[in-house]
Amino acid sequence: MNQIDLGEDPLALDRQVCFALSVASRNVISVYRPLLAPLNLTHPQYLVMLALWERSPRSAKDLCGALQADPATLSPLLKRLESIGYLERRRSTEDERLLAVGLTDKGRELRVEAEKIPYRVVELLDMQVSELEQLNETLTKVIIATRRVLDAE
Template sequence: MTDDADLAAKIPNPLALEHQVCFALAVASRNVIALYRPMLEPMGLTHPQYLVMLALWQHAPLSVKDLSRLLQLDPGTLSPLLKRLETAGLIHRRRAPHDERVLEVTLTEPGRALRADAERIPPAVVERLGMPLEELLQLHAALTRVIEITTT
């Protein structure tokens, strides 16, 4: 038996809700996303739209395919988000001049300007969580590892 298997055998009730990684991740995710809501609402963004904007602020222009890959969202989920952001005047979607099959996403001037407001969000979230930054960085690294393991 491996050390991990030995540890698992020591858990008195492995099916107890409080021992489930999926439960802890689901509740933590909902609670952390809820911290973002009051900061995003004045910007006119939902959390999924905020993630799209983060990717665009960092990498624009991006093809829908590349944006889908970065956000790990299927195009069917991403498309309505992009439509709403375009309706809000924050992005443009256009066919790439070099390849009509590629749909490119770019930021509008208001979309670029919104970045200044968004820069206040990460430090506010860290403050609201009340956890040491080093602990949050370790958590981020562990979650990134979980993502890597589960997507390969």
């Protein structure tokens, strides 16, 4: 087995992956906040809308999987998005146990405005698209690795 070298101080705050991810996540979400406000969306609601703009309708269970969220987290987001007219929830006609979630016309139309957001984020961060794509790829590897660890527990 290979020795892992974590340097002189393995507990140095600025060397912790969890610290960097936490601060970066908080800061990036803060960059999105004023861009989403005119759309009447919070960041978690935006993620739901992104999933629905990819495919609608979809089951609530499918949305939970796509967003890697549990039903208790997703349910209030769906209720709020329904109350502002962006989506509708209905029991599936094939299987009444399934909740189908679909975009309304208003929700579909919102996509036109939302398409401007990724471009604005790239401008605000003043980073190359290739750098952000590499970061996304690396974070996806972290997500997969942590899922593997968590699933093994």
